[in-house]
Amino acid sequence: xxxxxxxxxxxxxxxxxxxxxxxxxxxxxxxxxxxxxxxxxxxxxxxxxxxxxxxxxxxxxxxxxxxxxxxxxxxxxxxxxxxxxxxxxxxxxxxxxxxxxxxxxxxxxxxxxxxxxxxxxxxxxxxxxxxxxxxxxxxxxxxxxxxxxxxxxxxxxxxxxxxxxxxxxxxxxxxxxxxxxxxxxxxxxxxxxxxxxxxxxxxxxxxxxxxxxxxxxxxxxxxxxxxxxxxxxxxxxxxxxxxxxxxxxxxxxxxxxxxxxxxxxxxxxxxxxxxxxxxxxxxxxxxxxxxxxxxxxxxxxxxxxxxxxxxxxxxxxx
Amino acid sequence: xxxxxxxxxxxxxxxxxxxxxxxxxxxxxxxxxxxxxxxxxxxxxxxxxxxxxxxxxxxxxxxxxxxxxxxxxxxxxxxxxxxxxxxxxxxxxxxxxxxxxxxxxxxxxxxxxxxxxxxxxxxxxxxxxxxxxxxxxxxxxxxxxxxxxxxxxxxxxxxxxxxxxxxxxxxxxxxxxxxxxxxxxxxxxxxxxxxxxxxxxxxxxxxxxxxxxxxxxxxxxxxxxxxxxxxxxxxxxxxxxxxxxxxxxxxxxxxxxxxxxxxxxxxxxxxxxxxxxxxxxxxxx
Numbered sequence: 001x002x003x004x005x006x007x008x009x010x011x012x013x014x015x016x017x018x019x020x021x022x023x024x025x026x027x028x029x030x031x032x033x034x035x036x037x038x039x040x041x042x043x044x045x046x047x048x049x050x051x052x053x054x055x056x057x058x059x060x061x062x063x064x065x066x067x068x069x070x071x072x073x074x075x076x077x078x079x080x081x082x083x084x085x086x087x088x089x090x091x092x093x094x095x096x097x098x099x100x101x102x103x104x105x106x107x108x109x110x111x112x113x114x115x116x117x118x119x120x121x122x123x124x125x126x127x128x129x130x131x132x133x134x135x136x137x138x139x140x141x142x143x144x145x146x147x148x149x150x151x152x153x154x155x156x157x158x159x160x161x162x163x164x165x166x167x168x169x170x171x172x173x174x175x176x177x178x179x180x181x182x183x184x185x186x187x188x189x190x191x192x193x194x195x196x197x198x199x200x201x202x203x204x205x206x207x208x209x210x211x212x213x214x215x216x217x218x219x220x221x222x223x224x225x226x227x228x229x230x231x232x233x234x235x236x237x238x239x240x241x242x243x244x245x246x247x248x249x250x251x252x253x254x255x256x257x258x259x260x261x262x263x264x265x266x267x268x269x270x271x272x273x274x275x276x277x278x279x280x281x282x283x284x285x286x287x288x289x290x291x292x293x294x295x296x297x298x299x300x301x302x303x304x305x306x307x308x309x310x311x312x313x314x315x316x317x318x
Numbered sequence: 319x320x321x322x323x324x325x326x327x328x329x330x331x332x333x334x335x336x337x338x339x340x341x342x343x344x345x346x347x348x349x350x351x352x353x354x355x356x357x358x359x360x361x362x363x364x365x366x367x368x369x370x371x372x373x374x375x376x377x378x379x380x381x382x383x384x385x386x387x388x389x390x391x392x393x394x395x396x397x398x399x400x401x402x403x404x405x406x407x408x409x410x411x412x413x414x415x416x417x418x419x420x421x422x423x424x425x426x427x428x429x430x431x432x433x434x435x436x437x438x439x440x441x442x443x444x445x446x447x448x449x450x451x452x453x454x455x456x457x458x459x460x461x462x463x464x465x466x467x468x469x470x471x472x473x474x475x476x477x478x479x480x481x482x483x484x485x486x487x488x489x490x491x492x493x494x495x496x497x498x499x500x501x502x503x504x505x506x507x508x509x510x511x512x513x514x515x516x517x518x519x520x521x522x523x524x525x526x527x528x529x530x531x532x533x534x535x536x537x538x539x540x541x542x543x544x545x546x547x548x549x550x551x552x553x554x555x556x557x558x559x560x561x562x563x564x565x566x567x568x569x570x571x572x573x574x575x576x577x578x579x580x581x582x583x584x585x586x587x588x589x590x591x592x593x594x595x596x597x598x599x600x601x602x603x
Contacts, residue, residue: 028420035417301442
């Protein structure tokens, strides 16, 4: 392990360039940190502890007014694990997240590649279009989506009917068909996720050393082969980060589902997030909702740990 | 420069006909929802709902914007949004700046642990904080208040604000600081007279990110602000339909345009910072 030559030892005492050397420990950083620290302790750390605590109680709508509730141990969790609705919601979340991440990364990679082949004016146009889609607040984009896919007067149904592939779709009610509801929400998420992915990957692609591609071409590799063997390995770290972030974001999607389909029809688009919200704030079974929230958070923290590890490996200096 | 020249000589020339054709097709598809929102917003009611959609309004009108703004609740809602967003931005930037200074210009025990904690907190799902915050605010009477909503937003925005600002602090060369120290400046003087002015662009960037996060939030406001006069803009917008007339799509699209416009403008301003900023966890889906 420690076969490194001594050259490194002279550096160990040297501080990083952005950190001024400091002989005696100073209280200054703690004073500077304390306001933010205090706020984060009260609005983040304490609530998380309280959430976990609540998940072991039978906190209900009545408790909101009376303040009384009882410890029930693990009962909320065992009730959830016995509830097929929970497993369905979990499965939906996982599959839906996978579909959204796969879709947005595939399109995003293609668009990033496209950007490298465009002259300045066209590249700027595509960038502005991407930013427009990205900048739309999700509430606004969800409402626009409902209008686009409106049965009767929606422009998407009209366009599909004109295309004539699926027959007359004028009155197709997207929000009321399980598959179509998913499809429209999937399109919405992908539409807004592609810009970030495409621009991030494009930024990475501009760093790609061209010598490698040229060498591969000289060796007789075709376009696809060059991409597969040279470009893709170069992009891998960026792709990894983008994929992990997308998983975290897409697993958390709430507004779009809530506003477009409200988790329906029946509970066909009820993902874990929607299920937790319904349990806690519609049915007001708050204890159970808290248990659901703990499970969701645990899953996400696991993914986040992966993300942070990757961030540290990619050279981000903490 | 050099890079670009060489690239154009390499295998894939820029601006080929095929690439341009694909780019045009992509733009048409991707811009369509935005175009349709704007298109509908300028249509009179009779043109919004037609069996053959009109791709341009025949007689463009501002009546939808008028109707949206003249709703009795609009100004109240806008005011609510502005206060809450303003409070969030102020708190997040001031607290974030102090914390970022500590985490970038000083070395001390536990610094790394704090950085990792901030990263984790930043990635927590908003729904994780929703239930406990709701319960606590319900007990202490903060539900339905500006202060409560601001606190809930600061919880989400502050970690990111620290993260962004830290990047700006790191970029300030340490020599400047050392020079000031040699001239006899104290730690506080260095912070106030040298570092804080130098990271002003960082304050702008993190203000914009905080603005966008607070301005866009639907879930927390929807859960905490239950009376109509407590609504913020996104909640107001989502509740645009009335049971009697059904959804007024023209009005709703006009409202969406008004609501989206500041965010789009900010996105275009901070375009360059976006990619690096968001990969640190900025604007959450």
